[in-house]
Amino acid sequence: MSFMTNLVDTVIILFILTNFMLLGSSSLRRCIRVIALQGILLGILAILMENGTPTIHLILLSAAIICLKGIIFPFLLIRTLRDLNVQHEVEPFVGYGTSLVLSPLVLVVCIWLGSQLSLPMGVTSSLVAPVAFFTITCGLFLIVSRKKALTQVLGYLVLENGIYVFGASIATIQPVLVELGILLDAFVAVFVMGIAIYHINREFEHTDVDRLNRLKG
Amino acid sequence: MHIEKIINPLLSLVLAPLLFGIINRTKALFAGRTGQPLLQSYYDLWKLFRKGAVYSKTTSWVFRLGPIVGLSVVIAATALVPSGGLPAIIAFDGDVILFAYLFGLMRFFTVLTALDTGSSFEGMGASREVMFSALTEPAFLVGLAAISKQTHSLSLTGMLAVADTALWSHIGPVQLLVAFSVFIVFLAENSRMPVDDPNTHLELTMIHEVMVLDNSGADLGFITYAAAIKMWLLSTVLVGILVPHNGNAWIDISTAVAAVFILAVLVGVVESSMARLKLLHVPQILLIANALSILALILVLR
Numbered sequence: 001m002s003f004m005t006n007l008v009d010t011v012i013i014l015f016i017l018t019n020f021m022l023l024g025s026s027s028l029r030r031c032i033r034v035i036a037l038q039g040i041l042l043g044i045l046a047i048l049m050e051n052g053t054p055t056i057h058l059i060l061l062s063a064a065i066i067c068l069k070g071i072i073f074p075f076l077l078i079r080t081l082r083d084l085n086v087q088h089e090v091e092p093f094v095g096y097g098t099s100l101v102l103s104p105l106v107l108v109v110c111i112w113l114g115s116q117l118s119l120p121m122g123v124t125s126s127l128v129a130p131v132a133f134f135t136i137t138c139g140l141f142l143i144v145s146r147k148k149a150l151t152q153v154l155g156y157l158v159l160e161n162g163i164y165v166f167g168a169s170i171a172t173i174q175p176v177l178v179e180l181g182i183l184l185d186a187f188v189a190v191f192v193m194g195i196a197i198y199h200i201n202r203e204f205e206h207t208d209v210d211r212l213n214r215l216k217g
Numbered sequence: 218m219h220i221e222k223i224i225n226p227l228l229s230l231v232l233a234p235l236l237f238g239i240i241n242r243t244k245a246l247f248a249g250r251t252g253q254p255l256l257q258s259y260y261d262l263w264k265l266f267r268k269g270a271v272y273s274k275t276t277s278w279v280f281r282l283g284p285i286v287g288l289s290v291v292i293a294a295t296a297l298v299p300s301g302g303l304p305a306i307i308a309f310d311g312d313v314i315l316f317a318y319l320f321g322l323m324r325f326f327t328v329l330t331a332l333d334t335g336s337s338f339e340g341m342g343a344s345r346e347v348m349f350s351a352l353t354e355p356a357f358l359v360g361l362a363a364i365s366k367q368t369h370s371l372s373l374t375g376m377l378a379v380a381d382t383a384l385w386s387h388i389g390p391v392q393l394l395v396a397f398s399v400f401i402v403f404l405a406e407n408s409r410m411p412v413d414d415p416n417t418h419l420e421l422t423m424i425h426e427v428m429v430l431d432n433s434g435a436d437l438g439f440i441t442y443a444a445a446i447k448m449w450l451l452s453t454v455l456v457g458i459l460v461p462h463n464g465n466a467w468i469d470i471s472t473a474v475a476a477v478f479i480l481a482v483l484v485g486v487v488e489s490s491m492a493r494l495k496l497l498h499v500p501q502i503l504l505i506a507n508a509l510s511i512l513a514l515i516l517v518l519r
Contacts, residue, residue, distance in 0.1 A: 006389065013390045013516070020508050024501065100504045104511035111519050126519070 019138045023099040039069025080194040094145040110134040135162030149207040226295040233445035234258035243485025265438030275335040283330030284439035291446040294319045299374040301473030302462040308374035331428035342427030352503035360395040360510035377457030394513040401506035410488035452477045
């Protein structure tokens with residue numbers, strides 16, 4: 001096992017740990033910080049994926065990822081959080097303990113799934129695809145199991161990060177334009193959702209998603 | 218039988234109470250106090266051993282048996298733990314499980330002793346202790362299972378005595394995960410800060426302390442001494458997972474002992490910088506330890 005693979009593995013394991021933290025934490029502020037950390041790890045991962053010296057477009061890409069996902073998204077989210085009158089996700093549909101117990105099991109399924117796939121390229125680490133699936137699942141889980149609208153935005157971001165990990169494993173053959181396009185989409189989404197949540201909060205004085213169902217009439 | 222195998226058990230029997238002194242000194246340093254002497258726990262033990270015990274009329278022979286069983290069980294456990302490259306006195310396949318359940322036996326008797334007093338207060342402590350240990354046990358065993366799989370050994374001697382630099386470059390992340398998980402288990406098992414406050418005498422917050430409220434004299438001495446040895450042994454396991462060794466026996470032993478002391482300082486730092494968790498949140502941190510252990514096992518098995 002080479003030093004490089006070990007490094008990639010370490011970053012990926014940290015990534016798994018951030019997912020655990022997201023599932024087990026009730027404080028929205030901490031969740032946002034964890035997502036910032038995830039963004040930074042994602043940027044590092046993008047550079048490490050390349051065998052040998054990273055190309056200039058890879059460095060730019062990773063800088064863009066770290067800037068957007070590590071700094072700007074969290075900043076926007078924290079600003080939204082400040083306007084809301086919620087600090088904690090209370091009474092989620094699935095409790096934190098249960099989520100924490102379930103998540104390693106889901107990871108096992110993801111690793112099995114990853115072993116069934118034959119990826120076209122030589123991937124640096126065999127953990128990349130499973131962790132991509134795992135992160136996507138965690139994102140979806142956050143969206144369905146939590147009540148606050150902001151947590152759903154966070155879930156969406158985690159979902160997007162998962163897709164990104166998968167993309168990063170084949171980043172060398174992916175055009176940089178596509179990557180930047182995805183980043184821009186995510187940026188706009190977070191921006192718009194931040195504003196939407198702000199307005200929902202001002203209109204109804206809460207952001208509980210299950211209660212928003214009544215609006216359908 | 219090699220004579221040097223006796224060094225580790227002797228070290229743990231002699232130096233164990235010093236750990237409490239180091240933790241207390243670290244906490245005192247953080248609080249800006251001078252703190253008690255480093256050897257205070259030895260003085261305390263000496264004082265307790267000379268005293269007579271008082272037994273309540275509601276207690277039976279179980280109450281008198283508990284502390285003795287506790288102490289003898291941990292002394293037996295010292296024979297199973299290797300340290301600093303030296304093998305344990307007794308090593309066989311599966312001694313990990315014996316090691317874990319010797320502590321289980323000790324806990325069982327502590328709980329029985331607590332229940333035997335007939336005090337509902339001690340029963341409450343016993344129930345908490347059992348509940349938390351139900352969560353620490355899987356974390357500990359699953360974590361050690363990961364290490365065991367990686368080192369292809371089922372015995373503590375094979376698992377802990379082999380942490381060298383080559384192993385580190387191979388499974389560094391797994392070792393770190395297991396070490397972190399075992400550290401949480403270590404704090405919970407030794408009733409240290411984020412789980413239990415060893416200083417408090419508040420009814421609603423105590424776990425371990427409450428179970429031994431009725432013990433006195435030499436019995437209390439046995440319990441304190443057993444707790445110290447238990448702490449020493451668990452730190453030795455943690456150190457054995459993390460610290461590599463180079464083959465020179467003297468250097469390895471002194472590194473291991475120094476690492477145990479550093480761990481004690483770390484516990485002091487954790488206790489000074491963290492508040493006790495709410496009882497409701499304790500299972501959550503233990504679940505985190507479980508998740509880390511399971512993750513380590515998954516990484517090893519994949």
